[in-house]
Amino acid sequence: MIIFLNLVLRLTIWFLLTADLSRANIIIGLCIALLIPNFDPQSRRRLSLSAALNKLEDWLRSLGEIVMAIPQAYFEAFEMILLPHKQEYLTIEPGRPRRSPGLIFLDIFLITFTPKTIVVKYHEDGWHEVHWVQRRQRR
DSSP, X not given: OHHHHHHHHHHHHHHHHHOOOOHHHHHHHHHHHHHSOOOOXXXXXXXXXXXXXXXXXXXXXXXXXXXXXXXXXXXXXXXXHHSOOOEEXXXXXXXXXXXXXXXXXXXXXXXXXXXXXXXXXXXXXXEEEEEEEEOOOXX
């Protein structure tokens, strides 16, 4: 199941990058998604049933968060078009503990997907440096 979710993630990213759902592009994306090696060192070990279910639950939760982020991204984009966002700041946000590289990528993708935020740097100990823009606060 995890292999299937990795394939779906790679294809989704391919379609977001190319914005083309033609038959040729689907075949190219599928070939690329299958050729990309899996760099997850935990996947080489056998997982217990509970660990596999936890990992599957993490993947499904992350995919659900991506689906929920799409309307938020549109809302923020329209808000930035209509109202000026001139104030910028950097924060350090904690990441979720014990995440596989694929899930860390999804976390960074979720933060960067919305127009008001972008991950500047990921720290190996699980922290994200996030750049934010917001409307100037009235005093």
